[in-house]
Amino acid sequence: xxxxxxxxxxxxxxxxxxxxxxxxxxxxxxxxxxxxxxxxxxxxxxxxxxxxxxxxxxxxxxxxxxxxxxxxxxxxxxxxxxxxxxxxxxxxxxxxxxxxxxxxxxxxxxxxxxxxxxxxxxxxxxxxx
Numbered sequence: 001x002x003x004x005x006x007x008x009x010x011x012x013x014x015x016x017x018x019x020x021x022x023x024x025x026x027x028x029x030x031x032x033x034x035x036x037x038x039x040x041x042x043x044x045x046x047x048x049x050x051x052x053x054x055x056x057x058x059x060x061x062x063x064x065x066x067x068x069x070x071x072x073x074x075x076x077x078x079x080x081x082x083x084x085x086x087x088x089x090x091x092x093x094x095x096x097x098x099x100x101x102x103x104x105x106x107x108x109x110x111x112x113x114x115x116x117x118x119x120x121x122x123x124x125x126x127x128x129x
Contacts, residue, residue, distance in 0.1 A: 075122050082115035
């Protein structure tokens with residue numbers, strides 16, 4: 001025989017069970033949850049304000065190439081920079097082993113190809129006779 005407890009549980013307040021036919025949630029008051037979820041997704045997946053801000057950004061003027069610098073000078077500087085990067089990548093590759101070494105050697109090869117291209121353009125601008 002089960003005895004009645006001296007402190008019976010309190011009756012739960014009835015929750016409104018009417019549903020909205022368009023809402024994916026069970027209760028009408030869950031629309032706030034839906035709105036919050038949409039705002040969170042928009043914030044992380046489609047930030048309109050950030051896209052507008054990126055369109056309005058201007059490049060930094062900390063390193064500026066003067067408008068009066070000729071193409072040959074720029075190409076010569078690019079060639080020297082690529083040659084330096086080539087040496088640095090080669091030195092780094094010899095200190096590494098395995099897949100990391102192969103990756104750095106691939107980068108070094110791409111730098112070499114870019115250096116060859118720049119050298120060819122320089123040769124075409126000022127052929128050595």
